[in-house]
Amino acid sequence: MLKALWTKIRNLSKLFIYVVIVPTTLSILYFGLIASPVYISESRFVVYSPSQHFSTSGLGSLLSGLGGSNSTSAAQTIHAYIESWDALMALQHTYDIRKIYSSSDIDIFNRFGGIFHPHHSFVKLLRYYQSMVTDNLDNTNGITKLKVRAYSAEDSRKINAFLLQKSQDIVNQLNATAREKAVHYAKNDVAIAEQKLRDATVALAAYRNRQAVFSPPAQSALQLGMVSKLQDQLITQRTQLDAIRAHAPKNPQLPVLKSSIQSLQGEIRAENAKVTGSKQSLASKDTEYERLSVNQLLAQKLLEAAVTSLEQARLTAQKQELYLETISRPNLPDAPQLPHRFEDILATLLISFIVWGILTILIAGVKEHHDR
Known part of the structure; x- marks a missing residue:
């Protein structure tokens, strides 16, 4: 049976082997055996001011009125901080984030210091960190969704919780600064x-x-x-x-x-x-x-x-103070969300077939033109 299978493979064209079989086999090896599971912890929060007006017809209507200029600016400030060098250094000081993402338990392709991230400098770590942490502000309702990817459920949760607390500290600092400026001349x-x-x-x-x-x-x-x-x-x-x-x-x-x-x-x-x-x-x-x-x-x-x-x-x-309201706390994922192993293997196979079909048509056209 193996001999018959080998004979069939030898009869296949080299183009099919290199374009379809090899990439698909590699994707099966990587996504099936090598790729480390990725856990994603998610939290949601909104920055608002009591002076903003909103309706009481449900959470969605309430939050839709919270996207004022001051709160939006504060949310953008939080976004800038989360991606900043200061946030990375604070995490490094508290949790040694470089050690977390350089663990030997992470596959060599994804860990910091691996094949695709070979450097160990903090400048490169900042780029790596920015690829693992995302926060998206929905301008329609002012809700910010913070996602942290890590290779253990607890690491993703504690990094998310730390960044959420830092976001609260930023709002408190903004309030203190605004309050000091507001009463400075009066004092x-x-x-x-x-x-x-x-x-x-x-x-x-x-x-x-x-x-x-x-x-x-x-x-x-x-x-x-x-x-x-x-x-x-x-x-x-x-x-x-x-x-x-x-x-x-x-x-x-x-x-x-x-x-x-x-x-x-x-x-x-x-x-x-x-x-x-x-x-x-x-x-x-x-x-x-x-x-x-x-x-x-x-x-x-x-x-x-x-x-x-x-x-x-x-x-x-006081009326213009901003508040950070946590809508959902950082969760502790009980299962990895990435990689999508079957979907990624299937996508590799489909793309390989498409590329093989295009190359086959192109080669056939070139041969037909040459024969003439």
Whole structure:
């Protein structure tokens, strides 16, 4: 039986052997015996902002409204990071990704450092890593699909989970940066207003100490109150003096009343002088005091306005914050998804037959043309 099979093979044309049998046999050997199984871990996430509006008619409708400009930009930033040198170095530091993809358990054609990936430099590893990790953003609904290929199920899952966590960190960093920028100028305004209020308060306190006065308006009111009481006493004693003069001109109390009246008049003049009429009076100190008081009040109002603006800036920044919502966590595949062994062998066979048929027709045409 083997002899008959060998005879049939020898009778086949060399073209058929080289174009169909050899490639198909090699594909059977490679896909059937050599090619290492590839495990794919997949996760899905969406980046959104609470300020974006969406309907509540199911998950698909909800996610369709999440593709705003800020969230899309954040998703593109995540995509750029996942393919970046920093992502590779972070993975290398945590999991030694070069060792994972250089394992001797991986076939020599696919492992890093093998026939098709002979280099061991990190520059070449970056290209290899980029071929094993893909993330695709669906612009219609904002969903990002992250796929990681590896040659063990656990490796694919842990690399996917690591990149998903890094994506969350990127969103947090973007929020922190945006929040800092949003409140930066408002914080400066608050600091300037606080300094102005401190300066105005210190200036007012220094003036009070220098002039030995607390509040000219309040102190003037007290002084005028005392003057009013002294004037009441003066009027009373003058009335008594007039009455005694009219009924008892020789009364011995007259000199006492006159002396008391003169004393009251002196006290009234002295108290009035404290309020007005001299450089040391409260009235002369009131102008500068009022100016300093107004400066302090204005500084206080400016500080209140600056604090309000800062709170508004914080609220606005909070409304514009981005969130990464994980739709599906990285799965642990229980079976390899690649290679498609039977399909790949069949595809090789079909392509070989097509190439063989084309070459046969071309050769026949050349021979027919030559015979003529």
